[in-house]
Amino acid sequence: MKLNSWLLLISLTFGCNLLKKDSGSKNEDLLLLLALIPRGYQWNLPPGFPIPVVPAENPMSQEKVDLGRFLFFDSNLSQDRSLSCGGCHKQSLAFSDGRQFGIGITGEAHPRNAQGLANAAYHPRLTWSNPQQRTLESQSRTPMFGTTPIELGLSNDEYLSRLKADSRYIPLFSAAFGGGADSVTEQNVRFALASFQRTMISGGSPFDHYNFRGNTSALTASQIRGLRVFNGEVAECFHCHGGFNFTDTSFHSQNTTQEVFYHNNGTHTKVYYDALSIEKQGLREITLVESDQGKFRAPSLRNVGVTFPYMHDGSIMCDNNANPNHASGIAAGATNLTCARNALTKVVEQYSCGGVGAGCLGNSDPKHPSIDTTLIRPFTLTAQEKTDLVEFLLSLTDSEFLSNPSFSSPF
Ligand code: HEC
Ligand code: HEC
Structure with a gap:
């Protein structure tokens, strides 16, 4: 019910009751009505974040x-x-x-x-x-x-x-x-x-403090340079991982339409996928269209510093000696950060080679024909620029989110 209708109901009910009831039951009626009015849900969104769209049959409370x-x-x-x-x-x-x-x-x-x-x-x-x-x-x-x-x-x-x-x-x-x-x-x-x-x-990562809260010292110089690489036309990352949520598949109260995209980012060759069962082939599993093989929704890159192993099949992971959960990693003093840095460097190598195949990343099979080569194609970054890009991705970790008691187990 719209707010206007609620106000009308309140004034009608309360107004009629005024004529026939004593003040004690009027107060009870008022309490009853207040209980019936859907309380607007307080989102407390971070700066720069639009209000999510909520299905009408399940309003937030x-x-x-x-x-x-x-x-x-x-x-x-x-x-x-x-x-x-x-x-x-x-x-x-x-x-x-x-x-x-x-x-x-x-x-x-x-x-x-x-x-x-x-x-x-x-x-x-x-x-x-x-x-x-x-x-x-x-x-x-x-x-x-x-x-x-x-x-x-x-x-x-x-x-x-x-x-x-x-x-x-x-x-x-x-x-x-x-x-x-x-x-x-x-x-x-x-x-x-x-x-x-x-x-x-x-929405509380160092990037958010820098970008949405005007805190210019929230990012390091390397991360600021990496942000420019991310948003530049050489690496092209922002085309598929753009916007406040770092993905091009997005819907919220300020969009008029739902933005929905599936891409093949070159994580595997066709030879590789053809040998797998259909449920491992991405969008093709649902559409049964061959060219949808290897297409996935671009994941949001928020908190990507803690969400390894990467990609739909977790195929990009850090080396054992950078992995804190691996016996040799413990010996090497590895942490989650060393693992993320190492694995994200591999992700950047994959993109800079224009995806796996045709000699890239040790794979001589042809590259996947469904790769969108206007966005996924070999590019050259200096070693410093690659480091900067990885450091920028690490600035998307929101430590407050990872420990916020509102999201933790109540048991
Ligand atoms: C053409 C669209 C496209 C472009 C351009 C693109 N990505 Fe992606 N990205 C994807 C898709 C799709 C996936 C998931 C692929 C999969 O699971 O096989 C992905 C996955 C990733 C992941 C893994 C995230 C996770 O949680 O598993 C990272 C990190 C990433 N991309 C970073 C980048 C960076 C950095 C760039 C720029 C160098 C970039 N992407 C450019 C579409 C794109
Ligand atoms: C066995 C491990 C497992 C359990 C248990 C599990 N999930 Fe998941 N969840 C996954 C996997 C794997 C995916 C990716 C699914 C896919 O691609 O089909 C996923 C995807 C999701 C997504 C989609 C996220 C996105 O970005 O689109 C949501 C939402 C989700 N799970 C919620 C839940 C909820 C709620 C429960 C409990 C009722 C649950 N999951 C239980 C493994 C699990």
Whole structure:
């Protein structure tokens, strides 16, 4: 209901009651009406960030966000109670999981890398390459109930009974949706998860302080030079990773249309993809159009310093001696930063070669025919410019987001 209609309702109801009721019940009526008015949700967005578009059937409320936070981290949402959404989406890694592929409850590997969830509120299409995944409200069905692959492996309503049996949940569901135990439904679970995920907004990185808050000392000289390389016509990065969210697939209250693009950035050759099963071939899996092989949504580069291994298949990772989670890495004093720096340098090498193949990156097969060669073509940067570009990418890490208690597990 529009605000005007609410005001009309208030004045009608309250006005009529004035004629026939005493002041005590008038106050009760007023309280009732105030409770009915949808409270505008306070986004508290970082400077430079537009208001996300929210589906009309699931308006934001703090109560749904609070419930969604519990559900996101609750292993009761998996059939064997061993895994939650948070098990594959870790806050310290900007809600990615650090593995090459997500691993579900049966140990089955997902065909793709677990994505970070920062600023998912602005993605008009979700997942690496499925244009049918349009809303956070429906996307969660896939990890909850999907069987190819099995992620959380839910196969019946037992999880709802478990939630009802946990004394925390009926009050949380009632506050979010009204209606006591009956409000513990599959749809309300998904809606609350969506509302919570929409609040995972990351806009406090050094880049944001520099760019949106006028703090000219937030970036180093190298990072400022790297920003120019990123936005320049030699490296062309900004064409696919542009805008406040560093991706060209974007939708928010200041867009009139949804911007949706899928690109082949040359991560693999056609020879390589042809040998893989269809679910590893990107957009082609859904459209069945051969030239869509190897096409993916350009990921947001926010927090890219913690979301390695990179690409849809986690194929770009740091060397073992730069990896803090590898035995030799510990010996070498490796940290997450050394790993990110090393892996991002490989990403830049791949782009500067115009993608894998035709002799680039040790691969003699032809380059993929679906590469958009106006944007992905060999370019030359000096060693300093490459370093600067990597340092700039590292300035997109928002440490406050990675530890903000609002997004951490309540358990
Ligand atoms: C087994 C690990 C795993 C679990 C558990 C899991 N996810 Fe994911 N998530 C992934 C992977 C892998 C992808 C990439 C999917 C794809 O490309 O098809 C992904 C993608 C997503 C995306 C799309 C992000 C984007 O940028 O488009 C959202 C949203 C998401 N997951 C939310 C959830 C929620 C909510 C839950 C719990 C109900 C959950 N995930 C459970 C592994 C997991
Ligand atoms: C033609 C569009 C396009 C251009 C230009 C482009 N990218 Fe990408 N980028 C993509 C796509 C698509 C992916 C995902 C590809 C995949 O998963 O196989 C990607 C992935 C990445 C990733 C991995 C992120 C992650 O979370 O896995 C990084 C880092 C990256 N790009 C940085 C850059 C930089 C730096 C430049 C400029 C040198 C650049 N990109 C230019 C489309 C592009």
